Amino acid sequence: MSAHIDTAGHGAHGHDDHGHDDGPVSHSTFKGYMTGFVLAVILTAIPFWLVMAKVFDKPNTTALVILAFAVVQIVVHMVYFLHMDAKSEGGWNLLALIFTIVVVVITLAGSLWVMYHMNTNMMPSMHDMKNMP
Numbered sequence: 001m002s003a004h005i006d007t008a009g010h011g012a013h014g015h016d017d018h019g020h021d022d023g024p025v026s027h028s029t030f031k032g033y034m035t036g037f038v039l040a041v042i043l044t045a046i047p048f049w050l051v052m053a054k055v056f057d058k059p060n061t062t063a064l065v066i067l068a069f070a071v072v073q074i075v076v077h078m079v080y081f082l083h084m085d086a087k088s089e090g091g092w093n094l095l096a097l098i099f100t101i102v103v104v105v106i107t108l109a110g111s112l113w114v115m116y117h118m119n120t121n122m123m124p125s126m127h128d129m130k131n132m133p
Contacts, residue, residue, distance in 0.1 A: 028083060036080025043073040067108055074104060 047066040056062045078084045078100065084093040
């Protein structure tokens with residue numbers, strides 16, 4: 001009979017792993033949280049600067065860039081603070097990430113569509129404002 005001696009402290013064949021991922025960057029460390037925090041601050045500061053400095057001539061371009069930064073920031077929060085990646089929970093976290101991205105895209109696209117149509121159809125034009133008493 002041969003006995004397996006586990007020197008790593010994770011039980012035989014890694015069954016005591018409890019879903020911890022010790023990959024290249026462990027996100028549940030202070031360094032991982034600080035990386036996520038710094039990325040979140042940068043992804044907030046850049047859109048703020050874009051608006052305040054009026055970098056783009058067209059407001060639509062600014063809005064699209066801000067939306068892109070918002071989507072990237074959501075992914076950063078999910079990876080660094082919620083610890084979602086392709087390996088954890090047997091891939092279920094990746095499925096949740098994909099579902100979240102789909103919901104965010106639908107929500108953002110629908111919100112922009114509704115706001116555009118409300119602006120086009122409900123706001124009085126300047127021509128109509130001149131005829132008002």
